[in-house]
Amino acid sequence: MPSPAILRKENRDIVLQKTHTGKSFALVAALLFATISFTLAGCEKLSKDSQDGLVEQLLGKPKPEPIQVGVLFSQTGSMAISETQLKHVVLQAIEEINASGGVLGRPLEPVIQDGRTREDIFAKRAQELVVESKVPVIFGGWRSVDRKAVIPIVENSDTLLFYPLQYEGNESSRYVFYGGMTPNQQILPSLEWFMSPEGGARRRVYLIGTDYVFPRTANFIVRKFLEDKSMQVVGESYVPFDHNDFTETYKAIRESNADLILSTINGSSNIAFFRQFAQQGFDTQASPILASSIGEAGLRSIPAADTTGHYACWSFFQSLKTDRARSFVQRFQEEYGSDRPIHDPMESAYVQVYLWREAVERAGSLSPKDVTKVLETNIEFEGPGGLVKIDPRNHHTYKRVRIGRIRPDQQFDVVYESPDLIRPEPYPNFAFPGWNCDWTHGGLQRGPAVKLENQR
Amino acid sequence: MFDWIYTISSLRFAILTCGFFVAFSWVGTIIARPILRSFVKHRESVNDLVGYVLSCFGVFYGLLLGLLAVAAYQNFRDVENVVSSEASSLSALATDVSAYPEPERKNLVWLLRDYTRDLIKISWPNQQKGIVSKEGNFAMSAFHERLLKFEPQTAGQEIMHAETLKQYNNYLEKRQMRLLAISTSIPEIMWIVVLVGAMMNITLVWLFDMRLMSHLFLGGMLACFLGMMIFLIASMDKPFRGDVSISPEPFKQIHTRLLEE
Numbered sequence: 001m002p003s004p005a006i007l008r009k010e011n012r013d014i015v016l017q018k019t020h021t022g023k024s025f026a027l028v029a030a031l032l033f034a035t036i037s038f039t040l041a042g043c044e045k046l047s048k049d050s051q052d053g054l055v056e057q058l059l060g061k062p063k064p065e066p067i068q069v070g071v072l073f074s075q076t077g078s079m080a081i082s083e084t085q086l087k088h089v090v091l092q093a094i095e096e097i098n099a100s101g102g103v104l105g106r107p108l109e110p111v112i113q114d115g116r117t118r119e120d121i122f123a124k125r126a127q128e129l130v131v132e133s134k135v136p137v138i139f140g141g142w143r144s145v146d147r148k149a150v151i152p153i154v155e156n157s158d159t160l161l162f163y164p165l166q167y168e169g170n171e172s173s174r175y176v177f178y179g180g181m182t183p184n185q186q187i188l189p190s191l192e193w194f195m196s197p198e199g200g201a202r203r204r205v206y207l208i209g210t211d212y213v214f215p216r217t218a219n220f221i222v223r224k225f226l227e228d229k230s231m232q233v234v235g236e237s238y239v240p241f242d243h244n245d246f247t248e249t250y251k252a253i254r255e256s257n258a259d260l261i262l263s264t265i266n267g268s269s270n271i272a273f274f275r276q277f278a279q280q281g282f283d284t285q286a287s288p289i290l291a292s293s294i295g296e297a298g299l300r301s302i303p304a305a306d307t308t309g310h311y312a313c314w315s316f317f318q319s320l321k322t323d324r325a326r327s328f329v330q331r332f333q334e335e336y337g338s339d340r341p342i343h344d345p346m347e348s349a350y351v352q353v354y355l356w357r358e359a360v361e362r363a364g365s366l367s368p369k370d371v372t373k374v375l376e377t378n379i380e381f382e383g384p385g386g387l388v389k390i391d392p393r394n395h396h397t398y399k400r401v402r403i404g405r406i407r408p409d410q411q412f413d414v415v416y417e418s419p420d421l422i423r424p425e426p427y428p429n430f431a432f433p434g435w436n437c438d439w440t441h442g443g444l445q446r447g448p449a450v451k452l453e454n455q456r
Numbered sequence: 457m458f459d460w461i462y463t464i465s466s467l468r469f470a471i472l473t474c475g476f477f478v479a480f481s482w483v484g485t486i487i488a489r490p491i492l493r494s495f496v497k498h499r500e501s502v503n504d505l506v507g508y509v510l511s512c513f514g515v516f517y518g519l520l521l522g523l524l525a526v527a528a529y530q531n532f533r534d535v536e537n538v539v540s541s542e543a544s545s546l547s548a549l550a551t552d553v554s555a556y557p558e559p560e561r562k563n564l565v566w567l568l569r570d571y572t573r574d575l576i577k578i579s580w581p582n583q584q585k586g587i588v589s590k591e592g593n594f595a596m597s598a599f600h601e602r603l604l605k606f607e608p609q610t611a612g613q614e615i616m617h618a619e620t621l622k623q624y625n626n627y628l629e630k631r632q633m634r635l636l637a638i639s640t641s642i643p644e645i646m647w648i649v650v651l652v653g654a655m656m657n658i659t660l661v662w663l664f665d666m667r668l669m670s671h672l673f674l675g676g677m678l679a680c681f682l683g684m685m686i687f688l689i690a691s692m693d694k695p696f697r698g699d700v701s702i703s704p705e706p707f708k709q710i711h712t713r714l715l716e717e
């Protein structure tokens with residue numbers, strides 16, 4: 001039998017041991033409770049809300065789902081060099097928008113497709129964008145044939161198309177927003193300036209263009225426009241793509257005694273056209289070329305000496321001396337290189353992304369119908385080239401025209417700038433009588449069929 | 457299924473993995489221990505028996521984990537080498553095109569610049585999500601088209617052009633290797649073995665006969681270590697994903713160089 005003293009000591013030890021074990025158990029239980037709660041909360045969220053739930057639980061805030069937007073330009077094929085630039089500025093605008101909080105609090109995610117300079121591929125890729133990616137909007141297109149191939153697809157799928165190029169007009173679609181200029185905004189005011197004393201009071205214009213829809217339609221409008229003006233059309237000719245012998249053309253120009261040459265020549269033909277101007281003994285003072293299809297990007301493939309002193313008409317020039325223009329140019333060149341020229345269609349493509357964003361924010365919805373309603377409320381945006389505004393009637397864009405004289409560094413000195421924004425008119429009355437488009441009242445009103453007299 | 461682990465930081469992932477295994481170990485120790493110990497109740501040397509089984513099991517499991525960790529690390533290094541090699545090849549291609557006459561030189565440099573930028577800004581982030589982007593294909597096709605349009609005028613240009621085309625093909629091969637590496641990972645079946653093995657290890661620890669505190673401590677330590685090993689393997693399993701991933705730094709250097717040209 002142990003002595004009472006030993007028994008007391010053992011009892012005390014047992015009590016102490018129990019107390020010690022009790023505290024430890026409480027500590028371990030607390031730790032365990034915390035760990036189990038943490039894990040179970042994660043597992044519960046995981047099972048309830050899919051895999052993102054746990055991430056959400058861990059990160060503490062929900063991750064907004066991106067909004068996919070279609071970006072459809074030719075990245076291969078003959079138009080790749082031009083259209084890739086537009087893709088770049090669209091992506092730049094998207095990156096800027098995402099950096100500033102996205103659209104409706106969600107980031108934009110571009111779904112990029114390659115049109116491969118083929119209208120059938122444009123249609124196919126547009127179909128993929130609207131069916132597979134279900135994008136609410138497509139930014140894209142350069143050539144008219146590509147745009148025309150995409151329009152039925154966006155119309156049938158309730159998707160918006162933002163088309164950034166200047167074009168011939170004579171078209172309208174409720175689902176398309178045209179960011180470039182129509183002839184009444186670009187070519188006609190430029191001709192008016194050349195008729196004025198500041199522009200040299202010129203009276204005889206020769207029309208030369210590449211043989212496709214834009215030059216022929218634009219020149220048809222020019223002819224109609226000049227019918228009651230002091231300037232007359234003294235000649236008109238067309239050359240195929242990649243044409244490089246302008247001997248006959250310059251012979252005709254010389255015979256016509258033109259004091260202005262309006263060129264809608266596109267692509268590589270411009271190299272030979274400008275080179276042979278000087279070789280044929282023409283003078284930039286007496287009969288300069290006014291180009292409506294060549295900008296900073298096109299000029300870089302032509303020797304500077306061949307182009308200096310000629311003119312081009314656009315809404316935006318890289319050399320614009322406004323803060324917004326400088327900032328836009330700087331941001332782009334920081335990303336893509338300081339030797340990268342920036343031209344008007346790039347500015348249009350960039351501005352269109354912001355216009356869409358503005359409309360979505362105001363509509364509070366991505367639905368093309370809601371966005372269209374907002375876009376039809378005279379929505380404005382202060383872009384790098386100045387203020388632009390969507391015309392609610394025909395979904396084209398109010399723009400300012402500028403005429404630039406080409407400098408030896410292949411940039412432009414702006415010699416004229418329209419005092420106000422010019423209203424877009426895809427169906428000028430003098431050329432398309434009876435035709436009108438007003439999506440806010442009655443839609444497209446068709447007049448009598450117009451046969452373009454200069455068509456083949 | 458577990459792709460979300462690459463969207464959280466390494467620290468969170470490590471805490472989560474270790475926390476899960478420790479919690480599993482502790483819950484089992486408290487809840488399952490009394491039940492499991494009833495099987496071996498009053499038997500002498502039960503701890504020795506469990507210890508032998510656990511050691512034997514641990515050897516095989518340790519070998520599996522060790523080999524997997526080495527394989528994952530080796531794969532990570534291999535993919536890193538593929539990326540370095542691709543970047544070197546791209547750099548050589550950039551050097552080749554800088555010798556072309558104008559305006560081809562400028563066009564080709566621009567296209568390479570665009571490609572490199574898209575690679576860094578679009579393809580790489582997609583790659584980190586396990587997606588193979590199409591943007592790179594577009595830019596490379598445009599570059600190839602442009603390259604093929606060039607018609608050498610001199611014997612020197614012919615040699616240069618042939619060398620550039622060779623370098624271009626070389627680059628494409630390396631790029632393809634990187635694209636294939638985006639989807640490489642440890643097969644799912646191996647992950648199941650690893651996870652079941654970890655659970656069995658922990659379950660065996662529940663059988664030990666010892667004081668609760670000691671049991672929790674030792675079981676927790678083992679579970680935490682298993683969690684860390686699994687975290688390590690999972691982090692390196694997909695070389696382009698998560699915090700522990702291959703960066704596009706070599707391409708950024710080439711892009712900077714191309715911007716300066």
